[in-house]
Amino acid sequence: MNVGMKRILVTGANGLLGQHLTQLFSEEPKYEILFTSDQPSFYLNHRPLLDYTQLDITSKGDVKSLVMSFHPDVIVNAAAMTNVDACESQRELAWKINVHGVENLVDVARMIGAKIIHVSTDYVFDGLRGPYGEDDRPNPVNYYGKTKLASENVLRTGDVHFAIARTIVLYGTGKNVKQNFALFVINALKEGKPIRAATDQVSNPTHVHDLAFGILRIVEQDAEGIYHLSGSERLSRHEFAHRVAHVFGFDPDLITGVKSEELHQAARRPLCTGFITLKAETELGYKPCDVTQGLLMLKRDLQKTKIPNPL
Numbered sequence: 001m002n003v004g005m006k007r008i009l010v011t012g013a014n015g016l017l018g019q020h021l022t023q024l025f026s027e028e029p030k031y032e033i034l035f036t037s038d039q040p041s042f043y044l045n046h047r048p049l050l051d052y053t054q055l056d057i058t059s060k061g062d063v064k065s066l067v068m069s070f071h072p073d074v075i076v077n078a079a080a081m082t083n084v085d086a087c088e089s090q091r092e093l094a095w096k097i098n099v100h101g102v103e104n105l106v107d108v109a110r111m112i113g114a115k116i117i118h119v120s121t122d123y124v125f126d127g128l129r130g131p132y133g134e135d136d137r138p139n140p141v142n143y144y145g146k147t148k149l150a151s152e153n154v155l156r157t158g159d160v161h162f163a164i165a166r167t168i169v170l171y172g173t174g175k176n177v178k179q180n181f182a183l184f185v186i187n188a189l190k191e192g193k194p195i196r197a198a199t200d201q202v203s204n205p206t207h208v209h210d211l212a213f214g215i216l217r218i219v220e221q222d223a224e225g226i227y228h229l230s231g232s233e234r235l236s237r238h239e240f241a242h243r244v245a246h247v248f249g250f251d252p253d254l255i256t257g258v259k260s261e262e263l264h265q266a267a268r269r270p271l272c273t274g275f276i277t278l279k280a281e282t283e284l285g286y287k288p289c290d291v292t293q294g295l296l297m298l299k300r301d302l303q304k305t306k307i308p309n310p311l
Contacts, residue, residue, distance in 0.1 A: 005030055005031065005032050006030065006031050006032070006073045006074065006219075007031075007032045007033075007034075007070065007071065007072040007073050007074070008025060008031050008032070008033045008034070008072055008073065008074045008075075008076060008219065009033075009034050009036065009066075009067065009070055009072040009074070009075045009076070009114075010022070010025070010033060010034070010035050010036065010075075010076045010078060011036050011037065011055065011057055011075070011076070011077050011078055011079040011105075012036075012037055012077070012078035012079030012080065013035035013036055013037045013042065013043075013052065013078070014037040014039050014042065014043045014176075015037070015078060015079070015174075015177065015178070016170065016172055016173075016174050016177040016178070016180065016208050017078045017119065017170065017208055017211060017212060018035070018037065018078045018079075019043060019174040019175065019177070020172065020174070020208045020209055020211075020212035021076060021078060021212050021215065021216075022035060022044065022050070023212070024212050024213065024216050025216065026050060028216075031219075033050075033051065034051045034052070034053065034070050034072070035050060035051065035052045035053075036052065036053055036054065036055035036066070037054070037055070037079065038054065038055065038056045038057075038079070039054065040054050043174070043175045043176065053066065057077070057079050057097070057101035057102075057104055057105060058096050058097055058100055058101050058104070059104070060104045060107070063104040063105060063107075063108055064104070064107070064108045067105075067108040067109070067112065067114070068108065068111070068112065071112055071114075072112075072114050073114060073115065074114060074115050074116075074117060074219055075105055075109055075114055075115070075116045075117070076117045076215060076219070077101075077102065077105055077116060077117065077118045077119065078119055079097070079101060080097060080098055080101075080119065080148075081093065081094050081097040081098055081144075081147075082121075082144070082178075083144075083178075084123070084142060084144045084265075084267045084269075085265055085266035085267050087142070087143045087144035087147065087267065088142060088143050088144070088266045088267035089266060091143055094143060094144065094147050095147055095150075098144075098147035098148060098150070098151050099147050099150045099151050099154065102116075102118065102151040102154045102155065103154050103158075106154055106155060106158035106160055107158075109158075109160045110158060110159055110160050113161075114160070114161075115160065115161040115162060115163070115222075115224075116155060116160055116161070116162045116163075117162070117163045117164075117165060117215055117218055117219065118151065118152070118155055118162060118163070118164050118165070119164075119165050119166075119167065119211075119215075120148045120149075120151065120152055120164050120165065120166040120167075121144075121145065121148050121166060121167065121168070122166060122167070122168040122203060122230075122270065122273040122274070122275065123140060123141075123142065123144055123145035123148060123269075123270060123273075124138040124139075124140050124145050124148055124149040124152065124166070125138055125139060125140070125145075125270055125273055126139040126140070126141050126270050127141065127269070127270025127271040127272045127273050128270075128271075128272065129272070130202070130203070130270075130272040130273040130274040130275075131204070131234060131273070131274030131275055131276050132228070132273060132274065132275055132276065133228070133275075133276040133278075133279070134166075134225070134226040134227065134228055134279055138152075140270075141268045141269075141270050142267040142268050142269070142270075143267065144267060145270070152164055152226075161224055162224065163218045163223055163224050163225060163226075163227065164225070164226045164227070165211065165214060165215055165218065165227050165229050166226065166227070166228050166229065166230075166275070167206050167211045167228075167229050167230055168203045168204050168205065168206050168230045168231070168273060168274070168275060169181060169203050169204070169205040169206060169231075169237075169240075170206050170208055170211060171183070171205055171206070171207060171208065171294070171298065172207055172208030172209065172297075172298060172301070173298060173301050173302055174208075181205075181237065181240070182205070182240075182244060182295065182298060185197075185240075185241045185244045185245075185255075186244060186248060186250075186302075188254075189244070189245055189248070189250035189251065189254055189255075190248075190250065192251070192254065193254065194254045194255075194256065195241065195254060195255055195256070196255075196256045196257075196258045196262070196263060197236075197237045197238040197240070197241040197255055197256070197257060197258070198236065198237045198238060198257075198258060198259065198260045198263060198269075199236050199237075199238040199257040199258065199259065200236065200259055200260050200271050200272075201236060201237045201260055201269055201271055202234060202235065202236045202271065202272050202273070202274060203230075203234065203235075203273045203274050204230035204231045204232070204233060204234045204273075204274045204275055205230075205231050205233070205235070205240050205291055205294065206229065206230045206231045206288070206294075207231060207288075207289055207293075207294030207297055207298070209297065210229065210230075210231060210286075210288040210289060210294070211229050213286070214227065214229035214280060214284060214286050214288075215229075217280075217284040217285060217286060218284065221283070221284060223283060223284060227279060227280045227283075227284065227286075228275035228276060228277050228279065228280060229275075229277065229280055229286060229288070230274070230275040230277060230288065231288050231289060231290065231291060231294060232277070232288045232289065232290045233290040233291045234274040235291065236257075238255065238257040238258075240291060241255045242255055243291050243292060243295060244295060246292075247292060247295040247296060247299060248295070248299060
C-alpha cells in the first residue's frame with residue numbers, strides 16, 4: 001500500500017448505494033478499496049481490478065477474519081435490510097442484519113482502530129415534527145426504524161470512531177437493484193397501470209448519487225457524528241409520483257392521492273419527516289439536487305445503460 005493511501009472496506013456493494021459508492025470511490029486513486037456483499041459475485045465482475053469478496057455481516061467469525069486481514073482504516077456499512085414492511089413481519093431477521101451485523105463490525109473495528117460510516121434513516125423519527133435536524137430526538141414508529149436506531153446506539157456506545165449518514169426515500173437505478181419508490185412509479189406508469197400514492201407522507205426524496213457523494217465527503221474530511229443527507233426538496237409521495245410522471249412524460253391521471261391508512265401497509269409510516277441539511281452543507285460542502293434534477297439524472301441513467309455508471 002502506498003504511503004498515505006487509505007484502506008476502505010465497503011459492505012453492501014451490490015446494492016443501490018453500494019454501486020454508486022463503487023463508482024465514486026474507484027475514481028479516487030488515494031484509496032485502496034475492498035468491496036463486499038453477501039452475494040458470491042460482484043455486479044462489476046467484468047472489472048477484475050476492483051477487489052471484491054463475499055461477506056455476510058451477520059457472521060461474526062467471517063467479519064472478524066476479513067476485517068483483521070484487510071485491516072481497513074474506514075468501514076462504510078451500506079448493508080441493511082431496508083424493506084420496511086418485511087422488517088415488520090420478519091423481525092428476527094431484521095434485527096440480525098440491522099443490529100447484530102453492526103455489532104459485529106463495531107467489535108472488530110474497535111480491535112484495529114477503524115472508523116465506521118453507517119447509513120441510517122429518517123424512520124428513526126416519529127414524523128410528528130419534521131423536518132428534523134441531527135440533534136432532534138428519535139422516536140421510531142415501526143420495527144425497521146427501531147432496528148436502525150438500535151444500530152446507531154451500537155455505534156454511540158461502541159468505543160469506536162464513527163459517522164452516521166441518515167437519508168430519506170433513496171432512489172436511483174443500478175444493476176439488479178431492489179425496487180425503490182421512483183422505479184415503482186416509473187414501471188407502473190410505463191405500463192399504464194393506475195397507482196395510489198400517499199398525500200400525507202412528506203419527506204425529502206434523495207437521489208442515490210447525493211448520498212454517495214455525502215459519504216465520500218465524510219471520508220475525505222474524516223468527519224464524525226451524525227449527518228442528514230437528503231434531497232433539497234420536501235414533498236409528499238403523491239407529489240413525487242406526479243413529478244415522475246412530468247419528467248418521464250407519463251399520464252398523471254393514473255396517479256390517485258390517498259391517505260396512508262388507505263394503503264394498508266404492514267408497517268406504520270412516520271408521516272411528516274424531512275431533513276434539515278445545513279450541517280452537511282456547511283461542514284461537508286454537501287449540495288443536494290432537487291427532485292426534478294434527480295429524476296432527470298435517473299432518466300438519463302435508465303436511457304444510457306442497464307448499469308448506471310461509466311465503469
